[in-house]
Amino acid sequence: MRLDLDNLPSDMALLHGLLRDMAAVVEHRDGEIERLQTIIKQLQRTQFGRRSERLNPDQLALGLEDLDSDIGRAEASGPHVDVEIADKRPRRKPLADHLPREEVLIDVANDACPCCGGVLHSIGESVSEMLDWVPAQLRVLRITRPKYACRSCNIVAQAPAPERxxxxxxxxxxxxxxxLVSKYCDHTPLYRQAQMFARHGVELERSTLAGWVGGACWWLEALDDRLRKDVFASDHLFADDTPVP
Structure with a gap:
């Protein structure tokens, strides 16, 4: 907002409106300045603070994500103009080739020219790609094992049930x-996973998930023993960047 201080309007209502707008702008800028100062202090603590006061990089990333989100919201709220640019080099990396593609055709309503009514003929096409997300889906594996009987010896034959x-x-x-991946790689607690399953309409108690984790760990004990032997075969172990004899 720019005002010509030498030619201010004489209408009091207009002046009041301009004053309110200026106050809103100042308040918004003060809030942004305060938040940016907080982020700068956190960066300084991360780089120069004592080890006990240093900020967790993940917590700092959360703050930067909020800042990037605000920038994206501000850019989206502004006017958008499509301009043909001579240099058509991609501004972002192309989407990975291994991702499945679903073709969506958006064609004209009819093959008649909207201007003169003549027949339209194809001269090419414009192709663009967007990255989509397919939500996870829970399904039920229904296992059926037919039973067969012998009329001669009265024996029932049936395939054995698969091991669980x-x-x-x-x-x-x-x-x-x-x-397991959500708990130990993505750091998602079991109670949050239970909430995620509930959104899919499947009620799973946290205790049930904990039992699954414990049972799966039993199967992984052989791998744990092998890794333990391989790690302990070294003369020194390194944990948290500290050599431990």
């Missing part, structure tokens, strides 16, 4: 892997 990783459990290996 968790005795009497409902989880398949894929679901167990998802729970």
């Amino acid at each position: 990783l968790i005795a009497g459990g409902l989880a398949t290996p894929a679901l167990l892997a998802q729970v």
Whole structure:
């Protein structure tokens, strides 16, 4: 907002409106300045502070994410103009080739020219790509084992039931892997995972998920023993950048 101080309007209502707008702008800028100063202080603590006072990089990343989100919201709220640019080098990396593609055709309503009514003929096409997300889906594997009987010896034949990783459990290996990766790689607690499953319409208690984790860890004990032997075969172990004899 720019005002010509030498030619201020004489209308009091207009002056009041301009004053309110200026106050809102100043208040908004003060808030942004305060938040940016907080981020700068956190960066200084991260780089120069004592070890006990240094900020967790993940917490700092959260603050920067909020800042980037505000910038994106401000850019989205402004006017957008499509301009043909001679240099058509991609401004971002192309989407990975291994991702599946779903073709969406958006064609004209009819093949008649909207101006003169003549027949339209194809001269090319414009192709653009957007990155989409397919939400995770829970499904039920229904296992059917037919039974057969022999009329001669009265014996019933049936294929054996497949072994389950968790005795009497409902989880398949894929679901167990998802729970373990979410807990130990993505740091998602079990109670939050239970809430996520509930949004899909599946009620799973935290204690149930904890039992699955414990059962899966039993299967991984052999791998743990192998890794332990390999690690302990060294003369020194390195943990948290500190050599430990």
